[in-house]
Amino acid sequence: MANEVTLLDFWPSPFGMRVRIALAEKGIKYEYKDEDLRNKSPLLLKMNPVHKKIPVLIHNGKPICESLIAVQYIDEVWSDRSPLLPSDPYQRSQARFWADFVDKKIYDAGRKVWTTKGEEQEAGKKEFLDALKLLEEQLGDKPYFGGDNIGYVDVSLVPFYSWFKAYETFGNINIEKECPKFIAWAKRCLQKESVSKSLPDQDKVYGFIVEMRKKIGLE
């Protein structure tokens, strides 16, 4: 049976990056298709009619939507190598909890940092940094959230690092000063090829955010 894998994605999307990292960790060859989100392809609308969002993983013609669901699917299908989730059910539940925490907090708080001003932005900055500090505590002395190797939580979180120049510039914050352990962890992840090849350059993401801010009417 052919093993055809396609990823519908958008290069700056931290959610798409998660799936890219998982595919790279497992050494899976796939076709990457970059979507124009202002002009969504018929394929995207057909494969994700409910949310109409990227990323969409397509395996042998069947779509899997929502990045964390796709990452779990990849881990379960290609279960013979580089496990992303722990095998112990309790540890697995904790990995899911923290990835869910990342999903609930990081994107939205980060978004406030680059799209708002004044009090709202200050609140966003605090939420964002508090979330990073909580994650630092959770990491503790481990090299990765997954322990000795990157795992599910690392994959769910490290993509946001590619947005840090944008957050720092528009939020006027120094993330390394506030969260040095977090930055050290992110750089450690970037030493892995699966991560460094999946994350775009921070400058490139920054340029993209500058354009987005113009489009939504912010200076």
Added chain:
Amino acid sequence: MENNNEVVLLDLWASMFGMRVRIALAEKGIKYEYIEQDIWNKSDLLLQMNPVQKKVPVLIHKGKPICESLIAVQYIDEVWNDRSPLLPSDPYAKSQARFWADYVDKKIYDLAKKVWARKGEEQEAGKKEFIEALQLLEAELGDKPFFGGDKFGFVDISLVTFYSWFYAVETIGNFSIESECPKFISWAKRCLQKESVSSTLPNSERVYEFLLDAKKRLGIE
């Protein structure tokens, strides 16, 4: 041998999220200690077991907490994997079950809240969107008896608990869900024929009273 205190559930009787965990425990025939929480005056135990979100439900197994209802349900399915499977074994089918449970989580509570917490145009918009979400779920159910197919499963568990809030939402919103979504209602009633569901879902009028009280406390007219 399982003692009663090996499995503990911190919960609120009216929480549709807590109900999910109760149904899963009942499906697996697991004995547990239920500890009712006062969400307006949170206990030290709750704050200790869920310091991050400070919410119910919290499943505690051998002293270790599992927070977030769908994560707890998956944990229950994986630990007590010798009976009544809740998720499919096929990875693709599992991914689709997770997708639809995630859809329920992203949409149903917030849309229902638009109906019970807002008025006027916002409420009307909320009613429309809520019905549309239920209709999308009806389409996904299709002709199957349950979302899981022949068997009651993960998506059914994630969703049926909201049925206990329908009377409250209909009364406050002044509309009929059954007239717009008859298939949804017949699916919910089919689920209620299962003891794990009927013994878990609280009385609808009691939920309505709870919601009226919650609105007062939250300062929502």
